[in-house]
Amino acid sequence: MTHARDHQRDHQRDHWPTSQPTTSQLAQRLTLAGAHLAAGVPVLIVCAVAVVAFVTGTGLSWLPLLAVGPALAAATSRPWGVLRIGVLAVALGALLSARxxxxxxxxxxxxxxxxxxxxASGLASAERVRRERVLAAVRSVAEAAQHALLKPVPATVGQFQVAVRYSAAAAEARIGGDLYALVATPYGVRLIVGDVRGKGLPAVSTAALVLGVFREAAYDEPDLLDVVGRIERSLARNLGPDDFVTAVVVGYPGAGHMEVVNCGHAPPLLVRDSDVLAVEPTHPAPPLGLRALSGETPTLQLLPFADGDQLLLYTDGVTEARNRSREFYPLIDRVPRHLSDEPSQTLAALHDELLSHVGGRLHDDAALLLLRKPAAVGAPALAAPRHTDGAPPDHVAVEPSYKAARLTG
Structure with missing residues (x-):
């Protein structure tokens, strides 16, 4: 039981754009050591100036440099520390000038x-400390908003192993315009991954709207297209004419297949045996919020999904990430290198490689969500979906189109 709780806690940490625990601890230690070193530099400067003035015996020539100590301390120390260094500088200045x-x-x-x-340095230090407290409070609010908006996904949901990686371009804000959610409903596991046009607070507000409607509709609507329809109607009432949201909505009704609705979003990647397949929409639909302008309606694709299959959903912050040579990150080519039976390990490797590709910092929000259906020991094969009239409805596309990337080892 304890091992299960530890595994759950470790998996939930994968949802945040943080480093591995050992790296994080090392960074904290280095930061602390740097802070102590920076706090000692002003004292060393004051003492060095005093020694030079004492040795050279040039009267007041060197003494104005004693002011460098408290001035520099204002950037690294608290007000009382700055004043103590100031008192030291004044005392040494009085002794040396008298001598x-x-x-x-x-x-x-x-x-x-x-x-x-x-x-003046003491006052500057006090203002710096006040601003640091305000920034810490803002970050705390941002973290709370992140938890409310993008709730941590458990390691298993229904029949699936799940992992999520999310990185906001504005690292200090923690949140951005990319969105994801995964819920277990009476109609099976359902999930959404999307990308809001724009950045900043307006994008966060739109993402919150989409996720709120999705979580509500996913429980209420038996048909996945009706879930998408409710999101569309809500956005039509609340978005401006130039705003929209690209999204992929996926459902697993439990019949050995996935239902996929793609609204202008990057195609999910299906990992099956030795292939990585891009699930291109058979009938492209406009992004959410633009249906009234185009008149096109989304269709439902049926995607066979067997034991051992994996489905990777992502946002364009991943595939459009560029390196110094202005080359995009080749996600479909890199996935096979990092595949494992643990989705969290797969995404951790992909995320680390993505950061390495861009040089350590993303310039756009990026989200990765990976679903894996583990093989059930002794479970019977699931039958293909059937319909009462022997044929699929008009809005269902039974044969989704694929782009395959063969593994080369």
């Missing part, structure tokens, strides 16, 4: 300047 035989008014001018710099 050098400086006149009273000259000594007063230098010491007044040091006091003024120390006080």
């Amino acid at each position: 050098g035989g400086a006149e009273g008014h000259e000594q007063a001018i230098v010491l007044s300047a040091l006091v003024a710099v120390a006080l």
